[in-house]
Amino acid sequence: MEQGAEPDLYFQTQxxxxxxxxxxxxxxxxxxxxxxxxxxxxxxxxxxxVALELYAFYRLTYRGYSVNYAYLVGCAQIAATSTFTLxxxxxxxxxxxxSAVANFLIMPARSALLFNLIAMLAVSxxxxxxxxxxxxxxxxxxLTNFFFYAFSRQLNARTRDVNELLFRDPLTLVGNRLAMDxxxxxxxxxxxxxxxxxxxxxxxLDFFKSVNDAHGHAAGDRVLLEFAQLIxxxxxxxxxxxxFGGEEFVILTENTDQANATALAEDIRELVSAMNFxxxxxxxxxxxxxxxxxxxxxxxxxxxxxxxxxxxxxxGRDTVCSAS
Numbered sequence: 001m002e003q004g005a006e007p008d009l010y011f012q013t014q015x016x017x018x019x020x021x022x023x024x025x026x027x028x029x030x031x032x033x034x035x036x037x038x039x040x041x042x043x044x045x046x047x048x049x050v051a052l053e054l055y056a057f058y059r060l061t062y063r064g065y066s067v068n069y070a071y072l073v074g075c076a077q078i079a080a081t082s083t084f085t086l087x088x089x090x091x092x093x094x095x096x097x098x099s100a101v102a103n104f105l106i107m108p109a110r111s112a113l114l115f116n117l118i119a120m121l122a123v124s125x126x127x128x129x130x131x132x133x134x135x136x137x138x139x140x141x142x143l144t145n146f147f148f149y150a151f152s153r154q155l156n157a158r159t160r161d162v163n164e165l166l167f168r169d170p171l172t173l174v175g176n177r178l179a180m181d182x183x184x185x186x187x188x189x190x191x192x193x194x195x196x197x198x199x200x201x202x203x204x205l206d207f208f209k210s211v212n213d214a215h216g217h218a219a220g221d222r223v224l225l226e227f228a229q230l231i232x233x234x235x236x237x238x239x240x241x242x243x244f245g246g247e248e249f250v251i252l253t254e255n256t257d258q259a260n261a262t263a264l265a266e267d268i269r270e271l272v273s274a275m276n277f278x279x280x281x282x283x284x285x286x287x288x289x290x291x292x293x294x295x296x297x298x299x300x301x302x303x304x305x306x307x308x309x310x311x312x313x314x315x316g317r318d319t320v321c322s323a324s
Contacts, residue, residue, distance in 0.1 A: 009065040009186075016065070016073055016106050020057035023076055024050060030084075045083050052076040064193060070107040074115040077102070082122045090130060093123055093137055100145060109152035116145050169243040171221055172228035180242035183252050188298050190254070199261035199291040200301065201251035202309040203231075203268070206284045206317040208247035219279035226277055227285075234268060250305075258291040258322055265289050265320040273318060284318035291323075 031046035056072040063069075077099040084092035096119055103112035120141050127134050167179035175183065190196045205211075205227065212220040224247065231241055231249065240252045251268075253261055265287040272285045288308030292301050304323035312321040 012070070012106050013060055013065040015102065016070060017057060017060050019073055019077070019102055019106070020053045020060065023053040023073075023080060024057070027053065027080065039087070042083070042087055046080075049076050049079045049083070052079075062193075064189065067107055067111070070103075071111070071115075073106060074099075074103055074112075078115065078119045078122055081119060082126065085123045085126045090127060090133055093127065096120065096123055096141065097144060100141070101148065104148045104152050109149055109156065112152070113145060113149050116141075172224055172243050174228050174232065174249070175240060175242040177242070177244060180240075180244065180250055180252070183240050183242070184298060184302075187252060187254055188292070188301075191292050195294075196254060197257045197291065198252070198254045199256045199258060199289060200305040201253065201261060201265050201268075202244070202288040202290075202305045203249045203251065204286050204309055204313070205247040206286055206313075208283075211280050211283070215279050222279055223277050223283065226275070227272065227283075230271060230275055231268060234264075234271060256291075258289065261289045261291060262320060262322050269318065269320055286312040286317045287320045288312055289320065289322045 027046050027050040031043040031050065034040065034042040034046075052072060053076050056069050056076065059066070059069050059072075081092065081095050081099060084095060096116075099119065100112075100116045103115050106112075107115070120138065124134060124138060127137070167175055167182070169176040184200075187196070187198045191198055205223070208220065208223075211223055224243075228241065228243070228249070231251070235241060235251065236253075238254060242250045242252070244250045251264075253264065256264070269285055269287055272283060275283070277283055286309060288305050288311065290301060290305035290308055308321045308323040312319040315321065
């Protein structure tokens with residue numbers, strides 16, 4: 001997707017699986033027919049195209065969405081449409097408009113536009129002997145792609161705006177509870193599929209109620225904002241920070257085991273302890289750490305992280321505790 005827009009992975013995966021199944025059915029019927037009743041060379045050309053569709057379908061089923069699989073499907077569509085045009089002539093070019101729409105649904109807009117232009121050039125090569133039709137085909141195809149590209153960009157812009165409202169905490173500008181649930185579900189899915197190591201850090205500012213009581217809620221809000229910015233500056237680009245509620249935050253860090261997550265938590269604890277907040281001076285934080293276990297549920301994982309946080313508070317606060 002364009003930068004800032006979140007793709008609907010389930011929708012894209014289902015569309016790509018449908019395209020693979022459709023391509024497999026058409027390719028097999030087309031190949032078998034020409035093997036027995038027409039030119040066997042067509043069948044031989046269709047074999048690698050069908051194999052590509054089958055491979056993409058397999059990867060989508062067992063690995064989930066990846067833009068690379070979308071590119072595989074796009075390549076298969078270009079090869080199939082070119083083959084149909086080569087042997088069937090002008091009527092086959094209409095398939096190109098269908099595949100053009102599909103590409104905008106399964107891959108980033110710029111990539112879809114590039115794939116569609118390559119497909120247009122490939123097909124145009126085979127209809128050079130019909131210049132009148134070629135001109136009409138190219139003009140209408142380019143116009144169609146222009147409108148789909150503009151629509152896709154506009155849709156992505158609107159998606160970014162909606163995501164800002166739905167998934168971002170308006171005070172600290174980090175992810176909210178809904179965004180956290182989405183990210184944890186995705187990390188859990190990756191863990192189940194690939195065994196990816198992933199850990200949670202639960203953070204709670206110590207005695208934050210006294211900050212609001214002594215300095216006012218406006219000062220408390222500024223503390224939360226400064227705290228969130230401090231944490232974001234320490235994290236990797238792949239790490240994700242969320243406001244769980246009130247003065248409690250959650251860090252989701254992938255490709256990180258318990259030991260490295262605990263080391264990260266200690267760094268954060270020291271950073272916060274050394275920070276001189278504008279309105280309140282020094283504040284401390286308690287942190288609980290838990291790595292996702294094999295065959296553990298999301299609720300169980302969150303509970304272990306929460307239990308570790310309460311253990312850190314029970315030990316006097318300004319402490320990091322790792323879940324057993």
